[in-house]
Amino acid sequence: MTTTIDDAEIEKFQAMAAEWWDPNGKFKPLHMLNPCRLDYITTQIAEEFDRDIASETPFAGLRLLDIGCGGGLLSEPMARLGAEVVGVDAAGRNIPVAQAHAAQSGLEIDYRHTSAEALVAAGEPGFDVVLNMEVVEHVADPLAYLTACCQLLKPGGLMICSTINRNPKSYVMAIFGAEQVMRWLPKGTHEWSKFITPDELFDLIGQAGLEPVDRMGFVFNPITWSWRLSERDLSVNYVTASRKPG
Template sequence: MNANADPLEIQKFSELAHRWWDPTSEFRPLHDINPLRLEWINARAPLAGKNVIDIGCGGGILSESMARKGATVTGIDLSKKALRVADLHSLESGVPVRYKLIAAEEMAAQEAGGFDVVTCMEMLEHVPDPGGIVRAAAALAKPGGHVFFSTLNRNPKSYLHAVIGAEYVLRMLPRGTHDYDKFITPAELSQYVRSAGLQVESLRGLGYNPLTRLYSLNNDTSVNYLMACTRPL
C-alpha cells in the first residue's frame, strides 16, 4: 500500500463499490454533478483526441464520460473492488477505459509527462498528503497540459453543509464520508499547485439547492469548489 493512502478510506469506498453506478445510491451526488464537471473540463480542455488520466477514478463515472467525449482515458485507483466495477461497466457500455490499480505517485514515475489532461476530483480530502497527489498530477501532465481538481473548503459553512447537512440532515451521503479536518482551503490548494510548478487558471464553486435538488456552478467557493490549472510550456 502506498504511504499516501488511508486504508480505512479505501475500505469505506470498496464496501460500497457494487453501488457505484446506481444513480439512486450513496453515489447519487457524483452522478448529479458529473455533467457539470465534465462540461467544465471539456470547455477548458476539449477532450476529443486527448490523452487523459483520472486520479482516484473509483467506479469510473467521470472516466467513462470523458471517454464518451472522444478522449483516450486511463483511470487509476487503489480500490480493487471499485476498479472491478469500473471495468465491468466499461465492458457493458462499450466505452473503452484503461483502468489500473496504482498510486498516483507510482504512475507519475512510470508515465511522467504523458497526459494532455489530468483530473483528480473529490479525492484530495481523502488522503493523508494531498500535496503529494498534486505533485504527482503535475508530473503526469505534459508541458502545456491541463490539470483539474475538485475538493471541499474548510470553514464552518462547509462543515454545516457538507457534513451536518449532507450526511445527517439530508442523508445524501453515508455518515462518516468526510473528515472535516482533511478539507482543504482554496489558498492551501493554490499553494500546493504553485509548489508543484502549476499555474492556477480558474476557480469555480459548486452549489446545491436542497429544494430543487439541483447542482450548479457559481462563484461561491465556500463549500465545494473546482480548480483548473495548467503546466507551463
C-alpha cells in the same frame, strides 16, 4: 516508493464499490453533481486545447488520466468525447465495477488498481489532462499527491481538481447535512479537518509546479434540487483548473 494513500480512506470506498452506478445509492450526490462537473471539465479542456465541443469527438488525440475514477462516472463521458482514458483508483474493488460498466457501454477504457505515485515510479508516459476530482481531501499528504499529479502531466497539460472548502458552512452542508440528515453518504465518509480552502489549494498547486488559472464553485440549490457553477460562491464545493508550464 512513497505513497500518499490513506488506508482508512480507501476502506470507506471499498465498502461502497458495488453502488457506483446506482443513482439513488450511496453515490447519489455525485450523480446529481456530475452534469455540473462535466460542464466545467469539458469547457476547460475545450478552451485549453482549442477544441470544438459541438463536434462528435472533440477530445480525440488527448490522453486523459482520471485519478480516483471510482466506477467511471467521469471516465466514460470523457471516452465518449474521444479521449484516450486511463482510470486509476487505489480502492481495488472499484476497478472491476468500472471495467464491467465500460464493457456494457461499449467503451474502451484502461482501468487500473494503482495510484498517482505508482504511475510516476513506473515511468508512465505523460497525459494532456489529469482529472483529480474529490480526491485531494482523502490523501495523507496533499502536496506530495499534487506533485505526483504534476509529474504525470505533459508540459502544457491541464489539471482539473475539485474538493471541499473548510469552514463552518462546509461542515453543516457536507458532513452534518449530507451524512447525518440526508444520509446521502455513510457517516465518516469525510473528515472536516482534511478539507482545503481555495487559497490553500492554490498555494499547494503552485508548490507542486503548476500554474492555477481558474476556480469556480459548485453550488447546490435545495429548492430545484440541482447544482450550478458560480464564480463567487466557493463556500462548500469548488473546482480549480491549473496548467503545467512548458
